[in-house]
Amino acid sequence: MTLDQNGARYLHVRAAALGASFNDKTIASVRVIPGDTHQEEADMNRFAHRGLLTFCLLAIGIGQALAQSSDEHDGHDMAAGKASPETTRIKFADVDLLDQNGKVVSLEKDLVRHKIVVMGFIYTSCTTVCPMVSSIMGKVQKQLGARVGTEVQLVSISIDPQRDDPQRLNDYARAFQTGPGWSWLTGSPQSVDATLKGLAYSGDFRNHSPQILVGDGNNRFWTRYYGLTDPTELARAVEKLSGERNTHAKHTAIAMEHQP
Template identity: 65%
Template sequence: MNRLLLSLGLLFAAISQAQAHSADEHAGHDMPAVAASAQATPVRFADVALTDQDGQAVHLERDLVNDRIVVMSFIYTSCTTVCPVVSSILGKVQRQLGERVGRDVQLVSLSIDPQRDDARRLNDYARAFQNGPGWSWLTGSPSAVTATLKGLGSFSGDLTRHAPLILVGDGNSRNWTRYYGFTDPAVLVREVERLGAQRQAHAGHNVAALEQQP
């Protein structure tokens, strides 16, 4: 009986310690699931090499954004609060957009913890959320990731201050919107569709202008 009580006591202590660590690591992560606020924002892409979940070197702007519409999140694999929710939101966006993802739409998730998140960890993590092609999970050297985050206005320097954030933008027009909070996937899909409609209208305007030339 004494041995059983001792085992139960050790188990309780371990659980309490794990909960305390989790609360410390994710301080500031408990955010209400309310409609996210949106703000138009400029972005700058650092010219640095990153690594995707397959271990391939990529440049964010040249290889992934390019002329696509992009939905981008910021996560790390050991996060157990905000990041799984944000990744689940992008997973729903992928399902709702269907075959457009990987064609004219690109999903990107950038780890903000490059010291621990290598390609293998990202690949394992992605399996819980990704359904099909067109979603790149990125890490890299700490300096490359920091430069990338600073250019995107998403650098905090402290994992415990990491808040839900998703960027949606058009690589052609450079129109980007920053979504704070846990955003309804339908809101993100509507923004992708709006950017796509703008593209079509712009293309139609260019065709009309060419036809009017003598």
């Protein structure tokens, strides 16, 4: 006969003592001989040890997968030191891209123009650098609050357009995005390549270090941050650009008032 409820509970306890676990379907397959406690305990130990063996095999498999992932990302610069920002001149390619909702967009005309922008480069199957870059940008979004989506625009561009379609980017974005104002972009390989070239981004799958661009969409000179940059530093850069923009607007208004 099969184990009753108390027997099943006991089997769970015995398995836990051996560092293993298994589901109710496995328990249901255990058959014991009435009154034969030695046979019952033998069955329990056999299934518990089987669960422990399964756990060990899974651990080995996970370890191998992590090792393989490490090999695939050997060229990634995981250094968490202070980023070294540099001024860079950028150009926006006149191409169509797709956002995470499948909408056709122009990076310059629809997203960047008139906005202060924080831009990162990722691909969804990356397990090292890219989640860190996305996490940093997510923290920037939280720090800037409601300004993201109005004055500020976040942009993440996939460098793997052949695999990262809008749906995949949408699924990926949910782990990091907390509100509007963050566009995740992909497109044809040709369009993405032209976009990355204009932004002077030269990374690839096996060798790309963390990079984040911060700039004013009305200006062609932006700041490029290398490494895992402190989100607060990026938020301060946005604040500085916002202040410069407001100062320029005031000076322009004063100059117009004094025109004859």
